[in-house]
Amino acid sequence: MAVSTVSAALNGTRPVAAATRARIELAAADLGYRPNLLARGLVSKRTGILALLYPAPNRGFGLTEMQFATSAAEAASEAGYHLLLSPDKSDPVAELRHLTGVGLIEGVLLMEVRLDDERVDHLVAAGTPFSMIGRTRQPAGISYADIDFAATARDAVDHIVGLGHRTLAFLNHSPDAYAALYxxxxxxxxxxxVAAGDRGVEYLGDLHADSVEQGRAAFEWLATNRPDVTAVAVMNDHAAVGVLGAVADRGWRVPEDLTLLLVLSSVEVARMFHPRLTTLEPPSAELGRLGARMLIDQLQPDAGEGKTPRQQLVPCRLVVGESSGPPRRGAETGVPE
Amino acid sequence: MAVSTVSAALNGTRPVAAATRARIELAAADLGYRPNLLARGLVSKRTGILALLYPAPNRGFGLTEMQFATSAAEAASEAGYHLLLSPDKSDPVAELRHLTGVGLIEGVLLMEVRLDDERVDHLVAAGTPFSMIGRTRQPAGISYADIDFAATARDAVDHIVGLGHRTLAFLNHSPDAYAALYxxxxxxxxxxxVAAGDRGVEYLGDLHADSVEQGRAAFEWLATNRPDVTAVAVMNDHAAVGVLGAVADRGWRVPEDLTLLLVLSSVEVARMFHPRLTTLEPPSAELGRLGARMLIDQLQPDAGEGKTPRQQLVPCRLVVGESSGPPRRGAETGVPE
DNA sequence: TAGCGTTTGCGAAACGTTTCGACCCGAGCG
DNA sequence: CGCTCGGGTCGAAACGTTTCGCAAACGCTA
Structure with missing residues (x-):
């Protein structure tokens, strides 16, 4: 019984007589044999290890990011791959070079991709297989899974239009250096x-809030200067807290006097509000799963070199809570009731 | 120039003449040489890879768990180690056997440890180095980092005693099969x-709530049957939402009529409440970091076999919010104001 | 029965390190 | 002046696989 025969039998690399194979498999199971991944990887260059590269939590990691990681790990695991956690502290490219240089990693899964991302350039130049969760400004030729923002916005606008609203304010993240390119x-x-324009909804887009106080201030500004706004979409959870607080202070109520939408936040979080907020929940688990699958598909040898990159957009799920209602009457004058 | 000399120079394994070493280092830097981890691991049995074993999110992963993972990864990274994400779907022991059998893993970091945990038994029996975040019922002889529940409870009870409260209700997780052994x-x-007993505080401990509805019901029961209770500590975020709702329905207010404590929840979450809740924030990042450090220390060859397992308890941080106040007057009769 | 193609098993080389005993050379000691 | 000791270097073996060229055995056909 030559080792090479065993290898062939266990991997199906070459045909092995059924009887021999059976004998080998029996013995292997009997002895609890596990092929050594290091030895295998050393010669075959295939380690079954993927790196998940994410920036060290600047912004504070949320449930969403956690979902990416765990669902990607799960998808990888199902395909027989492992996922290596790689926080990049300061210099992402150095981290990348280190990772890919030592022969441990077969491919890289990029999280928190920015519009212009030096990591992408490096990986393309180095020829390392990778895929992204999110996408750069011009992601042609690269595999990615991202949120379908267009569809998501359409769904949201349709929702409020269906309720009768004609104006919508959008409270974005603060335009600091990070968010501006995120x-x-x-x-x-x-x-x-775009969606508001398509539906003939008046749209206020240049508002920003990332904290309770900023959320409060933003709503107060709205109530004073734009009393015709009857629906608000908020990106940041804490900003939503501020908006709700300011609404209450004014003696108004949600949803009677204001329809509030939480954008890109999980149902888990939306349920913590009172009233329970309507939310556009990002398909985090699916994106993580897709990203991992795409990368793994790329790595399959039979895929050949002529593989087309897969690019997939998934819309958020609109979960209607208790914060959606028809516009308050007399909105045009700014006086509730 | 023999390869063995290069190896010795780069690793400092054996003394190498300064001149030779310099020459080697120069050449290495020049060529961008990176030692192949697989080849190294194959012979030295040291791969620099740790596995983070966690159950596939039954209960829904929270920020806390995410913190464990990221901070452990960071600590590992600082020490030159990598962290492999290993979700165990169904059979944790099989997953472990698989991981440790293939020679990829040097040690295991266990998350979500239960009071009786088969994974621990397996690892001990197999002689695999590991450490835990959390601990079993009898963790003698095993390295772990866990919350100092005793100190945490003391801090919490001291806090409410300092405000003048004499009774405390504790809303635990629902005693389902999982939580009962968690x-x-x-x-x-x-x-x-214990802490309540020590401070002479009356303690109601057999209440449970894991959802908004259950939280609401629990508080309503309390208000009816135990109007003398002026402070409540809640384990579950959603239960806290329910309690707040029920308090408001009754026309009561927090903190004037009830002091509410969130237990084992992040400030991030506590801030989403209105009023901002006082919380006992688990030292997640530190536990993750400690767990990783302990494991790595165990793996250092110079540690010898006579290494004592490190066991470390870290208390939660009490962050006082707006939900703490003196007990309402007339509490003994159950009538506020 | 000789010739030929196909199936199946074998052995050796290679992957890139670490480890370890052997070896060389100069300095110190008797 | 010869011997020893020790710092410094070298070469070969080993780690556990995969890969690949070869050869043996077998069943057909001519």
Whole structure:
């Protein structure tokens, strides 16, 4: 019994007589044999390990990011792959070079992709297989899974239009250096503008809030200067808290006097509000899963070199809560009731 | 220039003449040489990879769990190690056997440890180095980092005693099959009872709620049957939502009529409430970091075999919000104001 | 029965390191 | 001046697989 025969039998690399194979498999199971991944990887260059590259939590990691990671890990696991957690502290490219240089990693899954992302350039140049959760400004030729912001915005606008609203304000993240180049921040605002335009809804897009106080201030400004606004979509959870607080202070109520939408936030979070907020829940688990699958598909040897990159957009799920209602009467004058 | 000399120079395994070393280092940097981890691991049995084993999100992963993972990854990264994400779907022991059998993993970091955990038994029996975030019922001889529930409960009880309260109700997780054997669930309840006893505070411990509705029901029961209770500590975020709702329905207010404490929840979450809740924030990042460090220390060859397992308890941080206040007057009769 | 193609098993090389005993050379000691 | 000791270097073996060229055995056909 030569080792090479065993290898062939266990991997199905070459045909092995049924009887021999059976004998080998029996013995293997009997001895609890596990092929050594290192030795295998050393010669075959296939380790079955993918790296999940994410920036060290600047912004504070949310449930959404966690979902990416766990669902990607699960998808990888199902395909016989492992997922290596790679926080990049300061220099992402150095981290990448380190990872890919030591022969441990077969491919990279990129999280928190920015509109212009040096990691992408590096990976393309290095020829390392990778895919993204999110996408760059011009993601041609690269596999990615991202939110379908256009469809999401349409769904949201349709929802409020269906309730009778004619104006919508969008409270985006604060335009600091980070958010300004962060895909969801930019694309969401753009697509809400487009969707509102398509449906003939008046749209206020240049509002920003990332904290309770800013949320409160934003709503107070709205109530004073734009009393005709009857629906607000908010990107940041804490900003929503502020809006709700300001609404209550004014003696108004949700949804009677204001329809509030939480954008890109989980149902889990939306349920913590009172009233329970209507939310556009990002398909985090699916994106993580898709990203991992795409990468793995790329790695399959039979895929050949002529593989087309897969690019997939998934819309958020609109979960209607208790914060959606028809516009208050007399909205044009700004006086509730 | 023999390869063995290069190896020695780069690893500092054996003394190498300064001149030779310099020459080697120069050449290495020049060529961008990266030692192949697989080849290294194959012979040295040291791969620099740790597995983070966590159950596939039954209960829904929270921010806390995410913190464990990211901070552990960061600590590992600082020490030159990598962290492999290993969701165990159904059979944790099979997953473990698979992981440790293929020579990829140097040690295992266990998350979500239960009071009786088969994974622990398996790892001990197999002699695999590991450490835990959390702990079993009898964790003698095993490295772990866990919450100091006793100190946490003392802090909490001192806090409410300092405000003048004499009774405390504890709303635990529902005693389903899972929670009943889950460390924090059990230990928190126990230690709150102890701390309350020590401070002469009357303690109601057999209340449970894991949802908005259950939280609401629990508070309504309390208001009816135990109007003398002026402070409530809640384990579950959603239950807290329910309690707040029920308090409002009754025309009561927080903190004037009820002091509410969120137990084992992040400030991030506590801030989403109105009023901002006082919370006992678990030291998630520190636990993740400690767990990883402990495991890595265990793996250092110079640690010898006589290494004592490190066991470390870290208390939660009490963050006082707007939900803490003196007991309402007339509490003994149950009539506010 | 000789010739030929096909199926199946074998052995050796290679992957890129670490490890370890052997070896070389100069300095210190008797 | 010869011997020893020790710092420094070298070469070969080993780690556990996969891969690939070869050869043996077998069943057909001519």
């Amino acid at each position: 895909g969801p921040t930019v694309r969401c605002a753009e697509e809400f503008a | 460390g924090p669930t059990v230990r928190c309840a126990e230690e709150f009872a």
